[in-house]
Amino acid sequence: MVKELDEKNEALPDHVGWRLWQASRAWQAEFGAAMRAAGHAWFTEARAGLLGHIPRGGTRQSALIERSATSKQAVQQLLDGLEAEGVLERLPDPRDGRGKLVRYTRKGLDALRDGDRVKLQIEHDYVSRIGRHRFAALMDALRSLDAGPADGSQEAPETK
Amino acid sequence: MVKELDEKNEALPDHVGWRLWQASRAWQAEFGAAMRAAGHAWFTEARAGLLGHIPRGGTRQSALIERSATSKQAVQQLLDGLEAEGVLERLPDPRDGRGKLVRYTRKGLDALRDGDRVKLQIEHDYVSRIGRHRFAALMDALRSLDAGPADGSQEAPETK
């Protein structure tokens, strides 16, 4: 029944959600490929998402669970994997007998360093592709979206 | 409540990839929740991602595989699920005995209609949160990123 209609580029989505999703996936694919190419074979997107919530100085596991938008069991399983890979280590929290502290190992810190380098490379590439002005506008809009889910009367807050 | 000693807000990421990821996840969570609330209990993010590649007029399964960035087996399994849910149907391609055509059922078209409505609602909310100008700049930047991965001649370099 379908003639060529199907072959002539029927419109693909062009709304914020789709664009954000495509852009996010493209970034992650590029970043992950670069990280694995840099020798961090353990690097996956799910793990990267978790690591993004762990500051360089480490954190308590419970704080990590609050920040990430998943269940504590999911966080735990990702931590198990990262600990087994030698990227992180878990220590008992001296101030709370129930808690544990999550900390980067040397291997983990090395990965963070490489990650920073790759991020800069990708960002530089993006700027060269769409221009400094568009890139700045992109970041501004994304920060504004993140900042004001409930308060629409504010400009972008200070860049702390 | 919380002892503030080690809660001093160690910096969380603030780069393009992170911002895109967070924004994308937020959009998808909102969209998915609205769709499920609208009665489309079968709606998941993975399925939504696939449906995004299926135009209203349907498509060939092989074309779908090319568009989506995963394996043909992953596509097939998602199609199996969507077919079982009655959202899609697969017909033999009259022009190619090997191929199949993927088409929306009535139920699927109803979901598309609700999806369009939800998208507009979310977009309207975004505009009210960050302003028409920022929103337009966001879409412009995202489209530019998608358009020119290899050709940077769209905008003058304007470096510095």
Place this chain on the structure above:
DNA sequence: TCCATATAGTCAAGATACTTGACGATAGTC
């Protein structure tokens, strides 16, 4: 102090999404 409740983390089982490998069927080409 003792007890009730909340919090931090673990263990176990299952669902979903995705991957690789192997395979049969049809199409296109010679």
Place this chain on the structure above:
DNA sequence: GACTATCGTCAAGTATCTTGACTATATGGA
């Protein structure tokens, strides 16, 4: 007809995430 490429399926395994049940420690009264 034979060779090769494409289309789709079947099967098995991995990664990620979810729910439910459980232990241990902390906290806040009575």
